[in-house]
Amino acid sequence: xxxxxxxxxxxxxxxxxxxxxxxxxxxxxxxxxxxxxxxxxxxxxxxxxxxxxxxxxxxxxxxxxxxxxxxxxxxxxxxxxxxxxxxxxxxxxxxxxxxxxxxxxxxxxxxxxxxxxxxxxxxxxxxxxxxxxxxxxxxxxxxxxxxxxxxxxxxxxxxxxxxxxxxxxxxxxxxxxxxxx
Amino acid sequence: xxxxxxxxxxxxxxxxxxxxxxxxxxxxxxxxxxxxxxxxxxxxxxxxxxxxxxxxxxxxxxxxxxxxxxxxxxxxxxxxxxxxxxxxxxxxxxxxxxxxxxxxxxxxxxxxxxxxxxxxxxxxxxxxxxxxxxxxxxxxxxxxx
Numbered sequence: 014x015x016x017x018x019x020x021x022x023x024x025x026x027x028x029x030x031x032x033x034x035x036x037x038x039x040x041x042x043x044x045x046x047x048x049x050x051x052x053x054x055x056x057x058x059x060x061x062x063x064x065x066x067x068x069x070x071x072x073x074x075x076x077x078x079x080x081x082x083x084x085x086x087x088x089x090x091x092x093x094x095x096x097x098x099x100x101x102x103x104x105x106x107x108x109x110x111x112x113x114x115x116x117x118x119x120x121x122x123x124x125x126x127x128x129x130x131x132x133x134x135x136x137x138x139x140x141x142x143x144x145x146x147x148x149x150x151x152x153x154x155x156x157x158x159x160x161x162x163x164x165x166x167x168x169x170x171x172x173x174x175x176x177x178x179x180x181x182x183x184x185x186x187x188x189x190x191x192x193x194x
Numbered sequence: 195x196x197x198x199x200x201x202x203x204x205x206x207x208x209x210x211x212x213x214x215x216x217x218x219x220x221x222x223x224x225x226x227x228x229x230x231x232x233x234x235x236x237x238x239x240x241x242x243x244x245x246x247x248x249x250x251x252x253x254x255x256x257x258x259x260x261x262x263x264x265x266x267x268x269x270x271x272x273x274x275x276x277x278x279x280x281x282x283x284x285x286x287x288x289x290x291x292x293x294x295x296x297x298x299x300x301x302x303x304x305x306x307x308x309x310x311x312x313x314x315x316x317x318x319x320x321x322x323x324x325x326x327x328x329x330x331x332x333x334x335x336x337x338x339x
Contacts, residue, residue, distance in 0.1 A: 031314075038316025045317075129314035131326045136317065 051139040062147020070152035085181050100125050114181040124168040124175045157185040195339045197285045200227040203321045204279035210324040212333045233262045234273045274302040308332045
């Protein structure tokens with residue numbers, strides 16, 4: 014087991030990080046079995062993350078009493094804060110594009126949701142961290158921000174860090190729910 | 195340091211067998227590994243009996259089984275059996291006097307740790323042959339040490 018897994022659970026309401034990683038790993042392995050093609054699996058993971066994101070953002074805002082973001086930099090800060098709150102592993106925000114519409118979330122030397130994961134060769138196109146992208150996309154969409162996220166670097170594929178590139182597309186001005194005029 | 199390392203699953207199925215590239219007759223080492231399994235079984239049964247009637251039967255026994263038997267002049271065989279009945283067998287050169295018992299003990303302990311890390315990989319199916327490159331590299335590094 015990892016060194017982190019050895020500490021006893023002092024706070025009963027918190028779940029051990031290893032449990033999350035193992036659960037997510039088992040889930041991914043099952044989806045791989047069901048869909049076979051890595052591209053389809055990525056799509057499923059993204060959808061999964063999206064569904065987590067749209068719910069989590071509500072909880073996040075309710076708990077933290079957060080005002081509206083005035084610019085994209087504030088949004089980045091909030092996303093960072095949300096990762097600290099829910100995953101306990103804070104990414105660094107940086108690598109801003111000159112126009113300020115694109116930034117990177119980076120976890121150096123780690124992947125927040127997977128230790129010990131080694132891909133068999135036929136699963137190299139699998140994007141293990143896709144669920145995080147989906148969650149950010151879902152969360153932002155609920156607060157009328159349309160973003161695109163790419164995985165720039167993946168620690169599990171022998172990169173030095175896990176890096177998600179978040180790009181601002183547009184504000185969703187008139188995104189009214191279906192059926193409301 | 196080792197000539198051969200074998201990792202066997204709970205049903206004695208081979209999970210990984212690595213033999214030093216300097217060996218001329220690898221098939222002999224396969225024989226040695228499989229015959230060692232019988233002794234491992236015997237040894238772990240004895241230690242279960244002495245451990246009394248506690249539920250697991252294996253609670254107090256040392257996972258490290260030590261030197262299996264005073265074997266030939268050429269090799270020494272050491273074994274380690276986890277509580278999940280995964281066996282790790284180490285065959286070393288008997289003429290290498292620099293090798294201490296504590297080194298062997300530490301090595302198999304590290305091997306066990308590496309195994310438990312490897313098993314955390316969600317794409318590995320428990321009980322199937324080990325394909326993970328990191329584990330292969332680790333075992334090779336022990337052999338080459």
